[in-house]
Amino acid sequence: MIEYLVPQNIDDRICKNAVRILEGGGLIALPTDTSWLIVCSFKSKDGIKRLRKISGDREERLFTLLCSNISQFGEFCSIDNSRFRLIKRLVPGPYVFILKTLLGTEKALEIRRKEAGVRIPDHPVPAAIINALGFPLYSVTAKRSMIRGEDSVYDDAELEEGKLPPIPEDELFEGGWKLEDVAGIDLILDTGEERPRIFSTILDLTGDEAALIRQGAGPWPV
16 A cells, blocks of 8 residues: 655654554555665564565664664664764764664564664654654665565675675665565555665764775765
8 A cells, every 4th residue: 555645744644554554563665865665663573573574684784773863772772972973963864873782672673683773864754654653663675676575685795794785776666656566565655756776874883983884875984
């Protein structure tokens, strides 16, 4: 099902319907300042299981906590003053930050790693859904391999080296209507505008210095 909306004036009824779907373990596709994401509720174990299944990805670094403000980072991840200042300069925007998780986050997301990716996209649709839900979303980039029922487009050897290569452009979606071919999505929130086929820049902030994991739309260094 597709709901068309105006990003500058999002209908409250659409937000309430999206929240109902998310709370019930459903999956939603939505636009961001980069490409399309598929999301579930951070607090829905059923939603997280469905998201992992639909994505075909086993690597936990490919999943991201989608937030609407920096204060939400601190509820799930460790963030000191220097990291806060860097993140504040770059958000909202096309960046994912890898941070060390707080006790309980790994259990909530059923992950084995002690770090997680967090992001604040510069787009009103995800912000509206997060604010209506009351807490972050768990997300993964929408890829055409999901239609073909294939596993991750990433090479395991490259992932083991600690780098995330760019997502092939032809794997990304432009129009929201094209995601109707992805089985398992309960709702597509579409602004009617095609999204650029670009991906986010990923920065690892778990060490003493910020490390570039993947160069994307966000410039680095800044």
